[in-house]
Amino acid sequence: MELLSGADMLVRSLQDEGVEYIYGYPGGSALHIYDAIFRQDKVKHILVRHEQAAAHMADGYARASGKPGVVLVTSGPGATNTVTGIATAYMDSIPMVVLCGQVMSHLIGEDAFQETDMIGVSRPVVKHSFSVKHPSEIPAVIKKAFYIASTGRPGPVVVDIPKDMTAPTDRFEYEYPKKVKIRSYNPVVRGHTGQIKKAVEMMLKAKRPILYAGGGVILGKAASQFTELAKKLGFPVTSSLMGIGAYPQTDKQSIGWLGMHGSYEANMTMHHSDLIVCIGARFDDRATNNTSKFCPTAKIIHVDIDPASISKTVRADVPIVGPVDSVLNEMLELLAQAKTSPNTDALADWWKQINDWRASHSVLYTAEEDRPIKPQQAVEAMWRVTGGDAYVVTDVGRHQMFAAQYYKFDKPNRWITSGGLGTMGFGFPAAMGIKLNYPDNDVALVTGEGSFQMMMQELSTCSQFGIPVKIINLNNQSLGMVRQWQDLNYQERHSQSCMQSLPDFKMLIESYGHVALKVEKIEDLEPTLEKAFAMKDKLVFVDVMVDPKEHVYPMQIPQGSMRDMLLSKTERT
Amino acid sequence: MRHIISILMENEAGALSRVVGLFSQRNFNIESLNVAPTEDPTLSRLTLTTIGSDQVIEQITKQLNKLVDVVKLVDLTEGVHVERELMLVKVKAVGAQRAEVKRTTDIFRGQIVDVTNTMYTVQMVGDNEKLDAFIQALGVNGILEVVRTGVSGISRGEKVLSL
Incomplete structure (x- = not known):
């Protein structure tokens, strides 16, 4: 058997795990590992300009591919800089393995140079973490880290590696484990058949049902089963923000996503339903509004792989713990064998009501001549230009909501957003991670000046590695969502939400060797976007000057029920 | 209501801090806590008392079960003990x-x-x-x-x- 150092075993383990790219930044404690990376060419390393970007790049790749993203950083500041990225992945259940250098074992606890207790710092935002105690355990630890990150409810795993664990002089026999067994970690492999039967019976009897997909349908690779179930039943389909793409949004059964800025018809349908079939969503506060007023007439079937997500905020009547794909398969089998069919008369009445809701508030913004471009128009134009098939990545704020509302997603894994943590700065690196791995696809970042400036140093990484993402900056010269809340709740006192000294984005972008375009008139919008997406090999930044006063609507009224919404600056339900 | 939750967990560095951290992170109560290895040196037994509604206790046991270091647990107050x-x-x-x-x-x-x-x-x-x-x-x-x-x-x- 081969004798390898800890550093070589680590890199070999990544090779054996099938990792193509890792994202990171070197430093003292990680230098043995970086030397091992230099001496091979299977695992390619992308050098970012800030470690937070490395975590978001890995995250973006994981969201698009369903496989864990891998980060490599040094100890101390290198490790702590990834924490926001790890927390972002944790909140959205994204598989990720973060390899952190650590000071030499004998220095731990002595406040050594670049020492941080990374296991302690990251503890609340990881699924699990490992500290390497002996070089020979590195292959097994890496195997376990990937296994834990990608099974059950996925999440980030941190591996802390003291520098002496990777010393080139200490060599050990290398063998990558084929299987892994952890006695205290056994994710469920199927749902309870009795509960699934009960759920199917309820679905067949329901008069005002709604199917509700969460991010779990996408993470669980079950969009096709979910779509099949929806077609069989003929129910209206909604999703959480994270569940966008689980069901084709251009289909007539799709009523849009729900929640704080969800569609009018989705929120109304949910509120008046008699049965909610929730697959892989966790009823978070931005989706439910006030839980005590939540859907008073609905029974709830809740399928989730994480038992702790069930009955956490909203009580489930039929809880089903299991992987969404296997539960959906079982539901489909039961439906195929069922002697009864869905209640078509009641469903016809239900659809009539839903279509009335849909018709009454289908137009949510008005474009005016000679007025600034509406941000909604920019997203709609982008949808047309990309044929509805781009990976659309966002940052956080109003642009994020406009992108979610006006781009129609027909496929899973195409809508990439920080839904749980709401991390400004997430978008650009996440888009880079996707473009690198899917070079033939359009990858569009919809962002704003606030978010983009949090990670714009990565323009340099894009130059070095040739990552031609397209950046659509909805420029409203303010922190739009903050400003909207200040308009509504603080009598337009715009405390610290206006950025008075924005850079000249054209000069900035061009200084890194990229292309910058600017749009101020509506007639230039679509041609400019066409031009941008036609430049396949160039990073193009399109600065779209949009109406700073445009608000996002609908907007649920805080502490209200699902149906309590502001529909414009002057109307409410 | 007061509950006694008894946990069998891996006797490994960091396991205790994960259990204790969970309580502060999720705003759960700990009234008392003790921990020591069992007859099997790879396992520790941790016993804690906590106060909460049925819904809170359900969340506590579910969240504890999710920790990778936790092998098994039991709410002793559910039965005679x-x-x-x-x-x-x-x-x-x-x-x-x-x-x-x-x-x-x-x-x-x-x-x-x-x-x-x-x-x-x-x-x-x-x-x-x-x-x-x-x-x-x-x-x-x-x-x-x-x-x-x-x-x-x-x-x-x-x-x-x-x-």
């Missing part, structure tokens, strides 16, 4: 007090485990309420120091918490 806590009390014992403290200790079936000419150290074993009652009987004025281990517990009958 034996519950014990050990307490050491250092108490002033001069003059008339000396006999009174001795008598009270005997009534509660405690033991005096250390003596000087001005004080006694009393060891007391029992459930929560018994220990509280003993402290009350002594009166706060005489007490110099109190150490309690926190509650330990085990199910009655054949039921066991093991691998």
Whole structure:
């Protein structure tokens, strides 16, 4: 058997795990590992300009591919800089393995140079973490880290590696484990058949049902089963923000996503339903509004792989713990064998009501001549230009909501957003991670000046590695969502939400060797976007000057029920 | 309501901090906690008492079960169980007090485990309420120091918490 150092075993383990790219930044404690990376060419390393970007790049790749993203950083500041990225992945259940250098074992606890207790710092935002105690355990630890990150409810795993664990002089026999067994970690492999039967019976009897997909349908690779179930039943389909793409949004059964800025018809349908079939969503506060007023007439079937997500905020009547794909398969089998069919008369009445809701508030913004471009128009134009098939990545704020509302997603894994943590700065690196791995696809970042400036140093990484993402900056010269809340709740006192000294984005972008375009008139919008997406090999930044006063609507009224919404600056339900 | 949750977990560095961290992170209560290795040195047994509604206790047990280090757990208060806590009390014992403290200790079936000419150290074993009652009987004025281990517990009958 081969004798390898800890550093070589680590890199070999990544090779054996099938990792193509890792994202990171070197430093003292990680230098043995970086030397091992230099001496091979299977695992390619992308050098970012800030470690937070490395975590978001890995995250973006994981969201698009369903496989864990891998980060490599040094100890101390290198490790702590990834924490926001790890927390972002944790909140959205994204598989990720973060390899952190650590000071030499004998220095731990002595406040050594670049020492941080990374296991302690990251503890609340990881699924699990490992500290390497002996070089020979590195292959097994890496195997376990990937296994834990990608099974059950996925999440980030941190591996802390003291520098002496990777010393080139200490060599050990290398063998990558084929299987892994952890006695205290056994994710469920199927749902309870009795509960699934009960759920199917309820679905067949329901008069005002709604199917509700969460991010779990996408993470669980079950969009096709979910779509099949929806077609069989003929129910209206909604999703959480994270569940966008689980069901084709251009289909007539799709009523849009729900929640704080969800569609009018989705929120109304949910509120008046008699049965909610929730697959892989966790009823978070931005989706439910006030839980005590939540859907008073609905029974709830809740399928989730994480038992702790069930009955956490909203009580489930039929809880089903299991992987969404296997539960959906079982539901489909039961439906195929069922002697009864869905209640078509009641469903016809239900659809009539839903279509009335849909018709009454289908137009949510008005474009005016000679007025600034509406941000909604920019997203709609982008949808047309990309044929509805781009990976659309966002940052956080109003642009994020406009992108979610006006781009129609027909496929899973195409809508990439920080839904749980709401991390400004997430978008650009996440888009880079996707473009690198899917070079033939359009990858569009919809962002704003606030978010983009949090990670714009990565323009340099894009130059070095040739990552031609397209950046659509909805420029409203303010922190739009903050400003909207200040308009509504603080009598337009715009405390610290206006950025008075924005850079000249054209000069900035061009200084890194990229292309910058600017749009101020509506007639230039679509041609400019066409031009941008036609430049396949160039990073193009399109600065779209949009109406700073445009608000996002609908907007649920805080502490209200699902149906309590502001529909414009002057109307409410 | 008060619950006693008993956890069998990996005897590994960081496991305890994950359990304790979960409670502060999710705004759960810990009234008392103790932990020690079992007859199998790879496993630790942690017992904690907590207070919460049924819904909160359900979340606590679900969230604890999600921790990779947690092998198994049981809410002892769901069934019949034996519950014990050990307490050491250092108490002033001069003059008339000396006999009174001795008598009270005997009534509660405690033991005096250390003596000087001005004080006694009393060891007391029992459930929560018994220990509280003993402290009350002594009166706060005489007490110099109190150490309690926190509650330990085990199910009655054949039921066991093991691998």
